[in-house]
Structure formats: structure tokens, C-alpha cells
Amino acid sequence: MADSSILVDSSLWIEGLGPKAPHDLRVALKALIEANQVVVTDVVRLEVIGGAKSFEELKEFRADFEALRSLTIAAREWRRAEDLSFTLARRGVRIPSFDLLIAAVALAYNVPLWHADKDFERMKQVVPELHTFWYPKHNPEIA
Numbered sequence: 001m002a003d004s005s006i007l008v009d010s011s012l013w014i015e016g017l018g019p020k021a022p023h024d025l026r027v028a029l030k031a032l033i034e035a036n037q038v039v040v041t042d043v044v045r046l047e048v049i050g051g052a053k054s055f056e057e058l059k060e061f062r063a064d065f066e067a068l069r070s071l072t073i074a075a076r077e078w079r080r081a082e083d084l085s086f087t088l089a090r091r092g093v094r095i096p097s098f099d100l101l102i103a104a105v106a107l108a109y110n111v112p113l114w115h116a117d118k119d120f121e122r123m124k125q126v127v128p129e130l131h132t133f134w135y136p137k138h139n140p141e142i143a
Contacts, residue, residue, distance in 0.1 A: 005039045006032060006133070006140050007071065007106045009115035010047035010098075015135065017048070025135065031142045039069045041105045043098050071109050073101065080104035084127060091126050095119050103130055114140055 008029070016025045032038045045065045052058035081097070081104040088095055095103075099119045106113040112131040113120060124130045133140045 004035075004037050005069070005109075005111045006037050007039050007041070007102070007109070007111045007113045008032075008044070009102055009113055009117060009120070010044045011115050011117035012135055013044065013048045014051060015116045022136070024139075028139055028142075032140065033068070035142050036069075037140075037142065039071050039109075039111060040065060041071050041073055041102060043073065043101050043105075045070075047098065071105050071111070073105060077101065077104045077108050080108055084123070088123060088126055093122055093126060095123055099123070103127070106130060112140060 012025070012029075015021060016029050029038075045061075049058060049061045049065070052061055078101070081100040084100045084104060085095070085097070088100075096119065099117065100123075103113065103120060103123055107127075107130060112133060114133040114135065116135045118134075120130070120132050121134055124132055132138075
């Protein structure tokens with residue numbers, strides 16, 4: 001993907017959707033959405049929608065995610081996640097499976113990953129080609 005897309009991880013959505021979400025995060029997310037730069041995956045959707053507190057909130061989350069571009073998770077992404085798991089485990093780094101899959105999608109589509117999850121930064125120490133923005137330390141630029 002050769003555009004300015006940014007894969008937004010569930011950790012950042014959860015941080016940014018809550019009632020106590022930092023103002024700067026809300027503003028940045030809104031700007032990226034309006035610029036059509038945000039992409040998601042089905043795994044991110046699952047993690048966020050699974051946290052809905054009511055049926056109404058579930059419907060709202062679904063509608064919001066339907067408006068975003070979604071990156072398909074195909075066999076190559078699953079294999080890449082398996083490879084990442086194997087490589088990281090050999091170095092003593094254990095990462096949750098969904099995070100491995102999300103990272104594999106970011107790598108396969110060559111998009112940066114914006115997150116609030118230290119596991120991606122741990123992964124990046126072994127997989128330097130994983131381009132990340134770690135909120136609140138680093139935020140992506142809006143195109």
C-alpha cells in the first residue's frame with residue numbers, strides 16, 4: 001500500500017473512545033479519519049467491538065468501523081504471524097497472538113501501526129521493519 005494509510009490498533013481505539021480519552025488523541029484520530037488515512041483489520045474490529053458495553057454501542061462501533069477501509073487478513077498474514085511468533089519466541093519475547101497478527105498485517109501491507117501497546121515496541125526490537133507510532137510518545141503526521 002503506497003499511500004499514507006495508518007493501521008490503528010485496538011489499544012489506541014480503546015484509549016481514544018473512552019469517556020476519559022485525552023483530547024489530543026481524539027483530535028488526532030478525527031483528523032486522520034477525515035483525511036481517509038485510517039485503516040483497520042477484522043482483528044482490531046473484534047477487539048474493540050467485543051468491549052461494547054451495550055447493544056447500542058455495539059451497533060455504533062460496527063457502523064463506525066464499516067466506514068473505514070479494512071485490510072484483509074489472508075493466508076500470507078497468518079503465515080507471517082506464525083513466523084513472527086517463532087522468531088520472537090526464540091529470542092525469549094512472548095507476544096499475544098492477536099498482536100502478532102496485527103503486526104503481520106502492517107508488515108504485509110507496508111503501513112505504519114499506531115498503537116498504545118508496549119508489546120509492539122518489544123516486537124520492533126526484533127523486527128525493525130515494523131514501523132510504529134507509540135502513543136503518547138509518537139504520533140503520525142496527517143497528510
